[in-house]
Amino acid sequence: GIFRTRDRVLGAIVHSAPVFVGVPSSNVLGADYREFHDTYRARRPAVYVGASDGMLHAFDAVTGEELFAYIPHALFDRLGQLTLPNTAYLPYVDGGITVAEARVGKQWRSVLLSGMGGGAQGVFALDVTVPEQFEKGAGVLWEFTDADDPDIGNVFGQASIAKFKVSV
Numbered sequence: 001g002i003f004r005t006r007d008r009v010l011g012a013i014v015h016s017a018p019v020f021v022g023v024p025s026s027n028v029l030g031a032d033y034r035e036f037h038d039t040y041r042a043r044r045p046a047v048y049v050g051a052s053d054g055m056l057h058a059f060d061a062v063t064g065e066e067l068f069a070y071i072p073h074a075l076f077d078r079l080g081q082l083t084l085p086n087t088a089y090l091p092y093v094d095g096g097i098t099v100a101e102a103r104v105g106k107q108w109r110s111v112l113l114s115g116m117g118g119g120a121q122g123v124f125a126l127d128v129t130v131p132e133q134f135e136k137g138a139g140v141l142w143e144f145t146d147a148d149d150p151d152i153g154n155v156f157g158q159a160s161i162a163k164f165k166v167s168v
Contacts, residue, residue: 011053011082015094015117015156018049020061021128024110028101030163036101036108046131048112050093054079056114058131068134074120074145091118096158099128103163104141111141115155121146123155 022045024037045061055069071079072093081087095115102111104127112126122145127138146152 010057011051011055011092012089013049013051013094014089014091016050016097018047019097019099019112021046021048021099021110021112021131022061024101024108030103030108033101033108040110040129043130044132046128048097048099048128050095050097050114050117052089052092052094054082054092054119056093056097056112056126058128058134067131068139070124070126070134070139072116072120072122072124073143074116074122074147078119093117093119095119095123095155098158098161100161102161111161113159113161115157115159116145117156118154121152121154122148123152123159 024040026037046067047059047061048056050056054071054075057069058067059065060067075092081090093114094117097112097114099110099112101108104111109127110129112128113123115123122143124143125141127141144152
């Protein structure tokens, strides 16, 4: 046909390293954090990894079932290249992944932060507190790319999630 022949569903995982997320950290301090920790102590453990199919994938860490896949908006214009018959490997979502607990607004959440590596210039943040509910619209927090600041560049390494004070 007109599309590239593939022998598997998942794209190549080249630079992205899988990240396991289970029980929320017990080393975080802050208002109401203990309640958050106790509420999500038995949450479904998941493994997150970026792939050259344009998606960050979330898998159940016990069964291997895919929980969701996220395509950053910055990659939408390039997705058509994946179907071309003679396309060589192209990086899409192959940046470093960091997951940490953070206060988002007035709630504690487990936040996944990832660069897009060679796929695009920028980073994105997802709420992975309850990974099996991602598809219900609670998962995407934001995406920051070269459209927001042309100096951002391609982010390959792991970004940090840090607490800081802002005035409102």
